[in-house]
Amino acid sequence: MLRVENLNSWYGASHVLQDIGLEVNKGEIVCLIGRNGAGKTTTLKSIIGLLDKTSGSVTFKGKEVLGQPAHVRFALGLAYVPEERRIVQGLTVRENLRLGLVASPDKKDEVRRIAQIAEIFPRLAERLDQEAVTMSGGEQQMLAIARAMIAKPDLIMLDEPSEGIMPVLVDEMFELFRRMKSEGTTVLLVEQNVELALDIADRAYVLDQGSVVHHATAAALLANDEIKERYCSV
Numbered sequence: 001m002l003r004v005e006n007l008n009s010w011y012g013a014s015h016v017l018q019d020i021g022l023e024v025n026k027g028e029i030v031c032l033i034g035r036n037g038a039g040k041t042t043t044l045k046s047i048i049g050l051l052d053k054t055s056g057s058v059t060f061k062g063k064e065v066l067g068q069p070a071h072v073r074f075a076l077g078l079a080y081v082p083e084e085r086r087i088v089q090g091l092t093v094r095e096n097l098r099l100g101l102v103a104s105p106d107k108k109d110e111v112r113r114i115a116q117i118a119e120i121f122p123r124l125a126e127r128l129d130q131e132a133v134t135m136s137g138g139e140q141q142m143l144a145i146a147r148a149m150i151a152k153p154d155l156i157m158l159d160e161p162s163e164g165i166m167p168v169l170v171d172e173m174f175e176l177f178r179r180m181k182s183e184g185t186t187v188l189l190v191e192q193n194v195e196l197a198l199d200i201a202d203r204a205y206v207l208d209q210g211s212v213v214h215h216a217t218a219a220a221l222l223a224n225d226e227i228k229e230r231y232c233s234v
């Protein structure tokens with residue numbers, strides 16, 4: 001579904017990613033791990049198209065997308081939930097969800113899709129008419145994920161979705177990722193919570209100083225204390 005080859009990215013003159021290569025197959029949960037500053041966020045931003053200077057290749061569903069604007073990649077079915085959640089102030093939960101449906105002008109379809117997503121996210125179902133920014137951080141993160149999911153993307157990329165969220169909601173969120181996977185959504189997940197992430201992932205790539213230094217099945221990595229200690233402790 002997604003193939004990244006020889007991806008190099010720069011912030012100004014600073015060469016942050018060096019020859020990143022990774023693949024995400026349809027139906028997989030693939031995890032990207034590594035210490036602070038390893039280049040995880042930059043990798044996701046490069047894949048969705050938010051970096052000015054990149055080279056190499058990013059193919060999504062067989063199409064080269066590097067050099068295409070982010071909205072084109074989004075229209076192809078690639079979704080991205082950034083670390084900062086970008087919940088829109090002054091809008092209710094329902095109105096925020098509608099923003100995920102910009103491509104669907106059909107009002108009936110809109111009502112149906114919001115009902116479907118509310119069923120998957122019971123916490124949001126109870127709060128559809130609440131102003132979104134008055135919800136807890138964890139609930140806002142759920143909303144950011146729901147807003148990306150409502151467009152039915154083929155691949156969703158999530159940047160540290162569990163950050164700053166209380167454990168009970170984190171468990172709920174990871175349960176949701178399992179459900180997304182069982183319903184056929186492909187996931188590329190950046191997580192500091194390595195054990196939890198590897199528990200639901202199929203495979204993982206370890207980044208260090210802007211390069212992929214290791215990749216393995218999630219089960220193999222879970223059992224590899226040396227790699228975890230060397231590259232994953234925060």
Ligand SMILES: Nc1ncnc2c1ncn2[C@@H]1O[C@H](COP(=O)(O)OP(=O)(O)OP(=O)(O)O)[C@@H](O)[C@H]1O
Pocket residue numbers: 011014016034035036037038039040041042043
């Ligand atoms: N806007 C920017 N301008 C210049 N350098 C940046 C910018 N954003 C990130 N960097 C640098 O790029 C490198 C990779 O950062 P990135 O945010 O991708 O790391 P990360 O793995 O997501 O880290 P964290 O776990 O802290 O989120 C770091 O050295 C960082 O300082």
Ligand SMILES: [Mg+2]
Pocket residue numbers: 040041042083159
């Ligand atoms: Mg980051």
